Amino acid sequence: MRIRDAEAADWPAIWAFARPIIEAGETYPWPRDTSEEWARSFWIEKEPPASVQVAELDGRVAGTVEIHPNQPGQGSHVANAGFMVDPAFRGRGVGRALGEAALARAAADGFHAMQYNAVVETNERAVKLWHSLGFETLAVVPDGFRHPVHGLVGMHIMYRLLKL
Ligand SMILES: CC(C)(COP(=O)(O)OP(=O)(O)OC[C@H]1O[C@@H](n2cnc3c(N)ncnc32)[C@H](O)[C@@H]1OP(=O)(O)O)[C@@H](O)C(=O)NCCC(=O)NCCS
Numbered sequence: 001m002r003i004r005d006a007e008a009a010d011w012p013a014i015w016a017f018a019r020p021i022i023e024a025g026e027t028y029p030w031p032r033d034t035s036e037e038w039a040r041s042f043w044i045e046k047e048p049p050a051s052v053q054v055a056e057l058d059g060r061v062a063g064t065v066e067i068h069p070n071q072p073g074q075g076s077h078v079a080n081a082g083f084m085v086d087p088a089f090r091g092r093g094v095g096r097a098l099g100e101a102a103l104a105r106a107a108a109d110g111f112h113a114m115q116y117n118a119v120v121e122t123n124e125r126a127v128k129l130w131h132s133l134g135f136e137t138l139a140v141v142p143d144g145f146r147h148p149v150h151g152l153v154g155m156h157i158m159y160r161l162l163k164l
Contacts, residue, residue, distance in 0.1 A: 001055055001056065001057050001062075001093070001094065001097055002055070002056045003053055003054070003055050003056075003097060003098065003101045004053060004054060004056070005051070005052070005053055005054075006044060006052040006053055006054045006064060008044060010044075010054050010061055010064075011040055011043075011044055013060065013061035014043065014044075014054070014061060014064050014084070015036055015039065015040070016086075017084060017085075017086035017087065017088075018039060018043070018064075018084050019036070019039075020087075021084050021087075022034050022039065024148070025146075025147075025148045026120070026122070026123070026147060026148060026149070027120055027123045027126070028082075028118075029118045029120075029145060029155075042066075043064070043066050043082075046066065046068065048109065049067075049069065049079075049109040049110060049111065050066070050067060050068040050069065051066070051067050051105055051109065052064065052065070052066040052067070053065050053098070053101055053102075053105065055085075055094045055097055055098050055101075057089055057092065057094060060086075060089075061086070062085065062086050062088075062089035062092075062094045063083070063084060063085035063086060063089065063094040063095065063098050064083070064084055064098070065081055065082065065083050065098040065099075065101065065102045066081065066082050067079050067080070067081045067102055067105060067106050067109070067111075068080055068081075069111075070115045070117070077110075077111060077112040077113075078111065078112060078113045078114070078115050079106040079109075079111040079113070079114045079115070079162075080114070080115055080116065080117060081102045081106070081114065081116070083095060083098055083099065083102070083126075085098070090125075095125070095126075095129055096129060096132075096133070099129060099130065099133050100133065102114070103133065103134075103160070103162060106162055107162040107163065111162055112161070112162060112163065113159060113160060113161050113162055114135070114159070114160050114162060115157070115158065115159050116130060116135065116156070116157070116158040116159075117155075117157055118144070118145070118155050118156075118157075119155065119156040119157075119158055120145045120147065120153060120154075120155055120156075121140060121145075121153050121154040121155065121156060122147055122150050122153050127156060130158050131158075133160070134160050135158040135159060135160045136158065136159060136160070137156045137157070137158050138157045138158065138159050139156075139157050140154040140155065140156050140157075141154060141155040141156075141157065142154055
């Protein structure tokens with residue numbers, strides 16, 4: 001597996017798996033009808049210290065991570081990140097590799113900590129993965145997410161220092 005900075009030319013491959021993930025509405029608190037234009041601009045068009053990387057597996061873009069300041073101004077030393085892995089490549093360690101790469105990149109770019117604001121409690125794979133990478137759940141927002149199948153479910157706010 002190779003993890004590298006994303007390029008504009010990666011977008012069609014990213015959107016091919018990002019679109020069904022967003023439309024499913026089960027893991028991302030984005031509108032299910034988010035436009036490609038908005039998603040592209042949010043995901044790819046980053047200025048430092050924000051960044052976006054892709055994981056390549058079998059010569060294809062298998063997943064991606066974007067990192068950005070969690071807050072503007074006086075909260076901008078804490079990073080936030082978003083992850084998406086192509087379902088065709090799930091369970092092959094892409095998410096773990098991207099999670100580790102994001103921690104390394106955020107630290108290298110000078111962030112103090114990483115915070116995840118919206119890890120849906122039914123997304124057990126993600127909850128388990130982030131805990132195994134050293135994140136603690138600070139709180140679970142009760143009924144914070146409207147899951148299309150499970151109804152109102154909790155949303156984890158997770159945190160990890162980058163400088164240990
Ligand atoms: C969450 C996501 C990024 C994980 O990516 P992935 O490539 O499937 O993850 P990995 O293959 O690295 O597996 C991660 C862990 O999940 C666990 N896992 C795998 N399949 C699982 C399952 N069906 N249920 C619960 N846990 C599972 C494994 O234990 C693995 O841990 P290990 O490395 O100790 O074996 C990916 O599923 C995804 O893109 N989901 C949709 C978008 C999303 O949820 N983004 C994150 C929002 S917080």
